[in-house]
Amino acid sequence: EVDDTPDIPSLVRALGGCRTPVCHTLLGDPPPTPKPIPELWTLLAHLLHPNTTAAEHGLVLAPDGSTVALAPLFAGIEVGLKRAAGWSGPIDQPYAALDALYAVTITEALGTSFLMARVNGTAALGPDGCWDDVDNPQNFTLLGPPSLVPDAVANGAMDGVLLGTRLAEEPIPLSVLFRRYYGVENGITSGWPHSSRRRRDFGALTAVGKLEEEVAAMLRVLRGLSPTRELLEEFGEEEEAGVAHRAAREFMEVYVECPAIIPRCMWGARPYRGTPKPLSPPLGSIYIHHTFVPSAPCRSFAACARDMRSMQLFHQDTRGWDDIGYSFVVGSDGYLYQGRGWHWVGAHTRGHNTKGYGVGYVGNFSTSLPDPEAIALVRDGLIPCAVRAGWLHQNYTLHGHRQMVNTSCPGDALFQEIQTWHGFKVGTGSCGIAGIGHLAHSDALEMEGWGKCGGCWG
Template identity: 45%
Template structure:
């Protein structure tokens, strides 16, 4: 195919549904690639090379074929497909190798069965992403930022009506940013970019008030191996059914879909767009990448606007599926209450909390001995710098290597049971779990059981960590911990040097800490006499590993 004949807009518009439909022709046991985002990008690149170039978009036919072989058709997707007035063409699924076909089969549908999560892949930044909601957002973005008018009632627009063609308006969803209440007028449109997220948020919180007070939305998990991942197991299967991987995928889809609505034509190939987003950053912007999805998501999605979308999507589902077991008989007052709680939980417990890589992502060695539980909530945050490693870590590979190095030093040289810190903050946008929220650490001698030890990777004697890392430790993590009942609302923030004779957390960082909310400047005065007595002994070396 010559570059002149390649129409990027036409080709990429069909890629999502090609992926969802290809599994129809796959035989059980087909060979597959590792469940990596790079493998998904490889599939997209090959499809973009081989997809037919016509003005017809091969979406509707693929979805219809898919529905015939995979059970009852999803009325919501059927509604969106018809609203986009898409045309159908024949597909040839044999254009992909068996390995690529095997991958498309595995990622075509997202599901959770027991502790196993399916349809997810490991991204280069260490996060796990559900592919189906990611591609749904990309597809919506390729159609434009649309508000789709809801059908008037369930009898007027049955989901299988052949003449069903709801009105579609291209406009901004910010026009509906007012927060609803029980007396507010019900929304009449849904935003195609947020439909997938809004649907699952709404249906999850329809299950009952027990989900409304959950301290954290979603569940993290671990891969069987990081080099060639095949199986993803949830760490806490009792957590919200909205897993972190699903929320990552839905959020990435919304962010990239939004980018596509604003990108000048010709739009980039999806394989190229995803390579940038899960790499150095889209169009040279290092902040527009997966490492910062939560920060960018909080900017894109306001709570009032999302509440409207969740409410509107529940109304749409209620009209498309009058017999839906969760929605049958639900009043508008009940729906808006569910939408409000669902949005609050998502914006505060997911977008408003730091992205924390569990120990399995950085390759932690097992804990030695028996950990001592903390008595929560705690009243202190102790800030450290690692000093060694002295350089900030900016990638998963470097941050994970730093974590393993510190753990080895703490366990093998210091003789401790584990890495000392509760959490470690990288400059890659992620916090790394050390001893975590529930176990006493070895970070601030004499005070380990009273507070969490938070360390920045790097030496901050003469310079400061990047602003994104500072914001997480200053604002995001404390707010999230207070909300979850892990940290007292009146907590005190201290530098390591205020309690132990050390230069930690470095002069530059400590001077900044003095300006932060909750910093307690009087602690050093109260402990000066004790520190003076200790100073007669040989002080410990100036190193992050001092208790």
């Protein structure tokens, strides 16, 4: 828990939390170092590592399972507190054209990252990463080559914008703010913390046009600063505008329109047994399941991670499969969980595993539906993003598990729901099952499509 002292943002600044040229210019020189708070000083000094720029430093693991960069988070908070005290922003050109809240949280890093990517051919966004121990996180490792906007920086930036906006409207103690945002002290009946909705809330606050305008304004500022001055020398106005457009569009696609997926290493997956068989995307189908067991939806990162480990254990040790069968699993905590993912053949729909992805909702949805937001994660998020990224054909077909084999999966209620989704195809599977009504076969026995139906294996 963060101490209720007004010097927290100042302490973060003193420890190097705002080191970039634009951030320093907008917020000014760090205020005098506050009277040391021994425990907090030690903690923040360890987290921020002011003498390094490594992407693995300055991060914390939030209770919802997401990793958050502290520098953009606290920079946004400082802007919010300044605005609450009457600060209207910079007055000198070209900085006066910037929205300080976006400048210190995301647009400087975003504009610079896309410039570097344009020149060097490197990634401009991502990747995600993993902690060594989610119960006692000490070391964070990226899952690929770093960019200036890895997932943790994107999370910290979005949180900084959202919390900075909140504080500008009504300053409240930071400990209260953090409990409400990262915990469940928010009156939400499903128990989702606000942080699990950061993508939705940031998208509601920030239109893609607004972000593009802010990146464009930032690029004009960066023309006068080193080393970006050298990068922009060869860029005309049209090219500069193109960078701003691409940066805003891709950021919104990756971090707002697409749902967050918790990687295997974060839920504690055991290794795949044997050698995974590669898929050949784009695939033509997606198959919707419910887990049946666990029968209750998981509503927190801890509960969903526990369910993922339990299902993998059952699939590997009891069924004798190589891994958890699903491609992806949907929690009721605001997140998707990586099973076999986009690249590996799953064990979810017997006879069709190479043809499509299997997506399982945690819970028994025979008589009730998942939360509306959990439904939207797949219907409005995962599937359109899979098409755009080339994992699914544009003319994909969507099926309930019961259409392909003799099973009641994904439950009567969920099956009725998915019939309203784009791409749903009425038809029969290889066993001639029409996919209508509740069949007697047990999901607990069948689980991943290993049910017997009229002599053929579905």
